[in-house]
Amino acid sequence: MTSGQHTPPRASLATWPTPLEPAPRLAHALGLGADDLWIKRDDLIGLGGGGNKVRKLEWLCGAAVADGATVLVTTGASQSNHARLTAAAGARLGLDVVLVLAGSSGSSSSGNLALDGLFGARVVWAGEGDAGTLATAAEHVAQRLRREGAVPALIPFGGSSPVGARGYVECARELLLQAPELNTVVTALGSGGTMAGLVAGLSPDRVLGVHCGAVPSPATTVSALATPLTDTPCPPPALRIRLDQVGAGYGTLTEPVMSALTLAARTEGLVLDPIYTGRALAGLTAAVESGDITPGQRTVLLHSGGLPGLFGHPPTLARAEEGLTDG
Template sequence: MSDKIALATWPTPMEPMPRLAAALGLRQDDLWIKRDDLTGLGGGGNKTRKLEWTVGAALATGADTLVTTGATQSNHARLTAAAGARLGLDVVLVFPGTPDSVANGSGNLVLDSLLGARVFWAGDSDPGSMADVAADVCRQLSRDGARPYLIPFGGSSPLGAQGYVEGGEELRAQLPDVEHVVVAVGSGGTMAGLIGALGEERILGIHCGAVADPAVTVADLANALTHRSINPDSLRIRMDQVGGGYGALNEPVLEAMKTAAATEGIVLDPIYSGRAMAGLIAAIQDGDIRRGRRTVFLHTGGLPGLFGHTETVHRSVTTLQSYKPV
């Protein structure tokens, strides 16, 4: 446990969202937002909590290079690059596809470059084999004289999830009577850590399409973290916001993004936090979250990814063009 390093200033803010609560039919003091988009490092985001543990472990082994995987707009990859820059470590990001296959070289990809990371393009490798490709990259780096350390997809391992045990304890100290915590589920470590701190009954995960079976993924991480035997079927995970797939923009998500922005000035991304907000709205509509119950929305960050999501940018610009000057 002593290998953890500091990469941000804690605690992140806990803020009320009275206008959004009223718009959704809740009491004004029912809905709060935990601002883990404001962690500071590299544009902010939830992955910083995990990286404090995984990068700390890397340094403890004497590593001089961090290697990790993700989609081309990966927030975890961007923050790994930022952590490496802060600590003087090389960073290699293993992405699927080729440079020519990236439709929009903006968003997180721009920041990856600014932060000094190198990208290894894995071509047509199956997404399930990316960890094997990354392991091959580590072996090549070792042959070249580097000392690489492989951080798993999304930073989600029992060690990385420890960051959100701390995050959950921090949240509870700020709002002791919290009954629901709504969070995006990508690689699973954030939800698993929150379960470790707050129990599975309080955590509502919103599946974003990043893994094939989110309940099993989260339960496996939570069990390794807590040394319990949590049944995946006992987890509260909504599966109804994935729509056309991980990278697709779905209408309920766009509407949720617009509602959060228009009522509270909170900007969400279309893959993770936007889906989580759409899931929160759906949970209120079907009665899973009710008026008078203290609820926290965990903002996991991801704003740079919005500008790398072509469909969201296009549809937002189209909306702006329909406005008439006053």
């Protein structure tokens, strides 16, 4: 992290560090050595069902509280893990939460949305659109809240900003203590902040991001988020990013991802989600097949959570139920 930078306030939302667990049966199935593959269990972060966004929200909510915010406003897809955890963070900190989500009322009511309601968040449906459309809608919501006397804090899409990415600089420090000999951390690349923090804390050559289709220019996005956090320039060409797991788009289930979900479940009892962690493992599988990751290297797969989203993804549920057999 750049020396002399002002350190923003940080909210306490979880207990650290998260576990680093071996995955020998999964490693063997991928063609790696039994001690080569480990799982960083950020799905076990306690707040709100767990997940990587809690690390970002500690910094983002800390800044919001310091600024006197009374309500958090953020954006996401209808099954957004970030939205769910923002709702949980608001509940923990005594702040109201408004979620500006893509889609329309009644399009879904399960998975993360059920938890959004349980945590007491209010939802504003913004219709179909990209992150820019959602950001505009969120600003309109914030303006209305100000007129009503509230003090809103806009939390960025995915919690990804240089402030939020500090959470994964901290994760990088944890990993260096838990596995100082690690070669590569493999992570899903959604809104970019998770990979950016890891890159800032570890260096670009030790982080492999697997693009999930959430942003149009993943390398540029990660570079812009990581650069303010490090003394070393981080240009887009220096980043290791796989672009081959997006398939037909962000919300779609692909065969490599379904295979990854099944493999993790049946070798380690490990549940992944079809949008992020499933793509991360599919990308790791492809990296082993291409020789980008080889036996004898200490590799860490970041489990960034997302289990509730599995229950809001009907195609994946249907495929999973096909695996049921009569006793």
